[in-house]
Amino acid sequence: MAAVSVSGVSKRFGPVQALDGVSLDFANGGFFALLGPSGCGKTTLLRLIAGFDAPDAGQIGIGGERVDGTPVERRNVGMMFQSYALFPNMTVADNVGFGLRVRSVPWPERRRRVGEALDLVHLSGLGDRRPHQLSGGQRQRVALARAIVIAPRVLLLDEPLSALDKALRVSMQVELRRIQREVGITTIFVTHDQEEALSLSDRIGILRDGRLVQEGPPRALYERPATAFAATFLGEANLFAGPVDGGRISLGDGAALCPSGPPDPGAATATVAVRPEKMRVTAAATVPETGWNWLDAVVEQHIFTGSSLTYLLAWRGGSLKVFEQTLGEAVAVPGEAVRVVWRPEHTVPVMP
Amino acid sequence: MAAQSAGGGGRPTVRTLATLLGPAYVWLLLTIFLPLSAMLYFSFLSDVPVGAREAELTLENYAAFFERDFYRSLMLRSFQLGAVVTGLCLLIGFPCAYILAKSIKGRAREALFLLVILPFWTNALVRVFSWTMVLRGNGVLERAVNAVFPEVGPLGLMFTYPAIVVGLVHSYLPYMILTCYVSLQAIDDDVIDAARALGAGWGTILRRLVLPLAAPGMIAGAVLIFVPVIGSFMEPRILGGTQGTFIGTVIEDQFTAVFNWPLGAALSFLMLGFVLALFALAAPAFRRLDG
Numbered sequence: 090m091a092a093v094s095v096s097g098v099s100k101r102f103g104p105v106q107a108l109d110g111v112s113l114d115f116a117n118g119g120f121f122a123l124l125g126p127s128g129c130g131k132t133t134l135l136r137l138i139a140g141f142d143a144p145d146a147g148q149i150g151i152g153g154e155r156v157d158g159t160p161v162e163r164r165n166v167g168m169m170f171q172s173y174a175l176f177p178n179m180t181v182a183d184n185v186g187f188g189l190r191v192r193s194v195p196w197p198e199r200r201r202r203v204g205e206a207l208d209l210v211h212l213s214g215l216g217d218r219r220p221h222q223l224s225g226g227q228r229q230r231v232a233l234a235r236a237i238v239i240a241p242r243v244l245l246l247d248e249p250l251s252a253l254d255k256a257l258r259v260s261m262q263v264e265l266r267r268i269q270r271e272v273g274i275t276t277i278f279v280t281h282d283q284e285e286a287l288s289l290s291d292r293i294g295i296l297r298d299g300r301l302v303q304e305g306p307p308r309a310l311y312e313r314p315a316t317a318f319a320a321t322f323l324g325e326a327n328l329f330a331g332p333v334d335g336g337r338i339s340l341g342d343g344a345a346l347c348p349s350g351p352p353d354p355g356a357a358t359a360t361v362a363v364r365p366e367k368m369r370v371t372a373a374a375t376v377p378e379t380g381w382n383w384l385d386a387v388v389e390q391h392i393f394t395g396s397s398l399t400y401l402l403a404w405r406g407g408s409l410k411v412f413e414q415t416l417g418e419a420v421a422v423p424g425e426a427v428r429v430v431w432r433p434e435h436t437v438p439v440m441p
Numbered sequence: 442m443a444a445q446s447a448g449g450g451g452r453p454t455v456r457t458l459a460t461l462l463g464p465a466y467v468w469l470l471l472t473i474f475l476p477l478s479a480m481l482y483f484s485f486l487s488d489v490p491v492g493a494r495e496a497e498l499t500l501e502n503y504a505a506f507f508e509r510d511f512y513r514s515l516m517l518r519s520f521q522l523g524a525v526v527t528g529l530c531l532l533i534g535f536p537c538a539y540i541l542a543k544s545i546k547g548r549a550r551e552a553l554f555l556l557v558i559l560p561f562w563t564n565a566l567v568r569v570f571s572w573t574m575v576l577r578g579n580g581v582l583e584r585a586v587n588a589v590f591p592e593v594g595p596l597g598l599m600f601t602y603p604a605i606v607v608g609l610v611h612s613y614l615p616y617m618i619l620t621c622y623v624s625l626q627a628i629d630d631d632v633i634d635a636a637r638a639l640g641a642g643w644g645t646i647l648r649r650l651v652l653p654l655a656a657p658g659m660i661a662g663a664v665l666i667f668v669p670v671i672g673s674f675m676e677p678r679i680l681g682g683t684q685g686t687f688i689g690t691v692i693e694d695q696f697t698a699v700f701n702w703p704l705g706a707a708l709s710f711l712m713l714g715f716v717l718a719l720f721a722l723a724a725p726a727f728r729r730l731d732g
């Protein structure tokens with residue numbers, strides 16, 4: 090059973106349609122990333138689930154019951170804000186214990202649970218500090234402890250890591266995942282960072298302009314993007330478009346690409362996406378293996394980044410990107426004509 | 442620490458400090474310390490030292506306060522007035538500031554702000570006299586009320602204690618709204634949302650978060666209002682008539698009418714002393730509120 094279910098939810102702020110018919114199920118105990126560019130409605134969706142605002146249309150269920158009429162105070166959700174939103178007039182322990190105090194949990198139990206929560210986030214011993222005496226990473230842990238100590242039905246995190254520097258962010262990602270596994274709490278995590286979404290979550294939902302573009306496990310989303318936007322927002326992709334001719338996508342001049350699956354039968358034209366690491370740069374006029382897709386291009390630049398090499402290729406006035414592992418083989422130099430080859434199964438038809 | 446790290450290392454020298462701070466201290470000395478010292482000196486004299494009058498040092502002026510019930514009860518009455526006006530300003534000003542800071546956005550907020558500070562731009566005397574137009578018998582208020590409820594009859598508000606309170610609250614309310622606004626504005630909306638998500642109702646949020654976080658503003662507003670109100674003389678005199686005798690009006694009389702500067706000065710210093718004593722007593726509570 091889904092811990093949280095959102096069906097057909099829309100929300101409008103004046104002229105802005107922040108959410109437009111979004112339906113999503115969040116599995117029990119799962120770690121779900123909501124990914125999308127800034128302004129696509131991620132925060133709005135989180136606030137609707139938490140109950141700060143009511144949707145204009147659609148329903149929200151938590152733990153199998155509809156919560157439309159339940160105000161945020163009684164939804165029992167854990168929310169962590171981008172700004173952390175710690176209570177500046179209280180100590181760390183009082184911050185963490187606030188939710189328990191509001192629930193009239195007696196003092197001995199409250200102290201025990203606050204202690205456990207602080208242990209969980211590795212902050213034991215700092216209970217008497219004030220928020221302003223903590224570092225950014227520590228504040229973040231306090232905010233997390235405060236949100237989970239009340240044993241909420243779902244944990245909502247709004248870009249919790251975006252205010253941290255890169256190194257701290259990576260270590261907090263690991264921490265967050267560990268804590269989430271230990272507590273086993275259903276978590277919805279908002280981010281605009283695709284790498285973070287890929288590495289942290291069991292499932293990802295991609296939002297764009299208030300609509301859900303695609304939803305699924307990270308690997309499936311990466312390998313089988315449904316739209317050109319999903320392909321380029323989650324990872325990088327080379328896009329090719331052309332008229333459909335006998336199940337192949339014609340690129341003109343007799344060249345044609347064989348897609349992984351049959352393109353939309355009714356459509357006259359189709360778009361396919363190819364991940365840069367799936368392509369290989371070979372010498373000009375190399376005969377590709379049977380059935381492989383290929384095209385001829387000219388090297389514009391190659392960028393060495395340690396473990397891999399990025400080729401920027403000029404092709405018909407546009408540019409292509411190819412990632413290659415550095416295996417010590419000969420490297421094509423700028424200006425050289427090359428042939429790029431890849432398997433048909435890596436040629437994914439997408440909605441334009 | 443801050444001073445050490447400032448500039449290209451090393452402490453600012455005594456000379457630069459003196460050059461930078463000197464003018465400010467000279468100004469303080471000239472405008473506050475010297476007149477105040479002169480007044481303190483006056484308060485120990487037996488008479489105003491002008492012309493051929495003989496003045497000698499005495500404690501009589503201070504003794505007068507402790508010997509005569511009249512001054513003591515007036516002092517108490519003034520402190521009570523200060524407490525009532527400050528309390529009313531808090532009761533009215535805090536909700537206004539809250540609405541301004543948290544509920545109203547954009548142009549409407551600017552317009553309302555203008556209305557709040559508008560009284561500052563009018564002359565205080567004009568403000569008080571316009572209240573007499575409103576409050577006096579057959580004045581604006583009485584006519585308006587009687588137009589709706591003819592059976593009410595005369596209100597008899599003019600020259601009463603409530604009239605003084607109304608005038609003073611009107612004059613000093615902007616201070617409270619502005620100081621509370623500043624401290625409420627500094628409270629992050631997410632902090633309040635976080636408390637709601639943790640299950641807190643509005644009562645808890647007000648008691649445990651908003652009031653403690655806004656306390657510095659409320660205290661600043663209270664101090665800004667309380668001190669001038671207990672020394673006020675214009676509003677009591679104009680709106681209070683015979684009811685308008687307070688320590689402030691008595692002090693003013695000593696300087697302008699009775700020409701007994703020493704007594705006026707002594708009463709002023711006693712008032713200052715009581716105010717400082719009151720703040721000293723309240724300091725621990727203030728500190729706790731401040732968090």
Ligand SMILES: Nc1ncnc2c1ncn2[C@@H]1O[C@H](COP(=O)(O)OP(=O)(O)O)[C@@H](O)[C@H]1O
Pocket residue numbers: 102103105106107125126127128129130131132133134
């Ligand atoms: N309270 C609000 N009032 C008006 N517009 C809003 C409000 N909240 C969000 N919006 C608008 O809705 C859109 C989605 O916002 P948001 O959910 O915050 O995006 P994200 O979190 O994905 O960056 C934006 O265009 C934003 O300007």
Ligand SMILES: [Mg+2]
Pocket residue numbers: 128131132133
């Ligand atoms: Mg956001």
